[in-house]
Amino acid sequence: MFRVVSPREADVSDSCRLVKLLCTCFNDACGLVNYACSDGLRGLFSRYPHYEPHLVFIAEEDGAIASTLHVLNRIIRLNGNAVRVGGVAGVCTDPRFRGRGLATGLLKYAVDALRGGYDALALFTTFGGAAYAIYRRVGFNDFYIREYGVASVMDLPKANYASAAVDEASDSDADALLNLYNKVTTNLDGPLVRTRDYVRDHLINATWLKLTRPGVNAKVVKLMSEGISAYALVTGVDNDGLLNVEELVAENCEPVLSLVNQLVKDTGAKGVRVYAPLAMLRCLGARLFTVQSVYMLMNLEKIEISNVRDRYIFRVDQW
Ligand SMILES: CC(C)(COP(=O)(O)OP(=O)(O)OC[C@H]1O[C@@H](n2cnc3c(N)ncnc32)[C@H](O)[C@@H]1OP(=O)(O)O)[C@@H](O)C(=O)NCCC(=O)NCCS
DSSP, X not given: OOEEEEEXXXXXXXXXXXXXXXXXXXXXXXXXXXXXXXXXXXXXXXXXXXXXXXXXXXXXXXXXXXXXXXXXXXXXXXXXXXXXXXXXXXXXXXXXXXXXXXXXXXXXHHHHHHBTTBSEEEEXXXXXXXXXXXXXXXXXXXXXXXXXXXXXXXXOOOOSOOOOEEEXXXXXXXXXXXXXXXXXXXXXXXXXXXXXXXXXXXXXXXXXXXXXXXXXXXXEEEEESSSEEEXXXXXXXXTTSEEEEEEEEESSHHHHHHHHHHHHHHHTOSEEEEXXXXXXXXXXXXXXXXXXXXXXXXXXXXXXXXTOOEEOOOGGGOO
16 A cells, blocks of 8 residues: 655655656656756745645655655636636656556545645646546546647738837736736636736746756747737747747737737748637637647536636646
């Protein structure tokens, strides 16, 4: 039988082996090994202030960390209400200990421990896989499956106004980006309630994205016309010549087209791959593709989710 030791603040002495274990489960955690093994978790967390170090759950067997998961504090908007969500992430069992009920047991333990602190628990996983089956059995249900759009430059509608300037965003734009984000997301269900600090760290500085994808050239660009009328988080042009846009926010189609047309011109991209709410993908005339990843919710406080409207969770908020 396994022994569950949690919840407790992850100890610095755990950090190296914990992150090494995560690296065996998730490629994108491997970039964190150097931080976790040199300065310990505190060094890692100081680089990423929105990660919650005190919500790491661990199952040990024979003194080894056999299974782990952690929880991130999130607030999402549903039906106009702010809903407290525990974001379950990094569910991982050491390959030597798999298939023995560790992940299921640890998750059930965490759900019980977290009751009372959150309105709901949520997670992202690959639809239909081994982990998906575990989550369904423990009580998580499908909430949302993301689509992204791809548009070829040949088919991209042209923008009508040319007076807008495109520039890289900086920390001082955090309030303006947050205002725009708030306006655009009022009619959506699921988006994170963001703060200015979150926008600065998570979006403008793309801290987590850069930590987990070493070498990625992430930057936020803004479209200026009477203030910021659109912004995009871009991570460069891939080998197919597609410009990758991880987040795109604008009040209506005109600034979307202006910004995207300018970006493809500046980068010489042949097309764009865009993660954005459906309304913005339609502006681009993009062809839609479904990501085989599902956002699942477990309701802890009987929040109303049956009649929610347009569901959307931004990609950078996928912890
Ligand atoms: C998914 C994962 C956490 C499961 O851990 P675990 O401790 O083996 O889980 P459990 O023992 O509680 O397994 C529960 C079920 O999954 C099945 N299962 C576990 N690992 C499996 C695998 N690699 N392939 C196929 N089935 C698997 C078990 O057979 C069991 O099914 P059953 O109860 O119907 O027999 C583990 O495989 C893992 O770390 N995978 C890589 C990371 C990952 O994908 N995490 C999920 C991210 S959302």
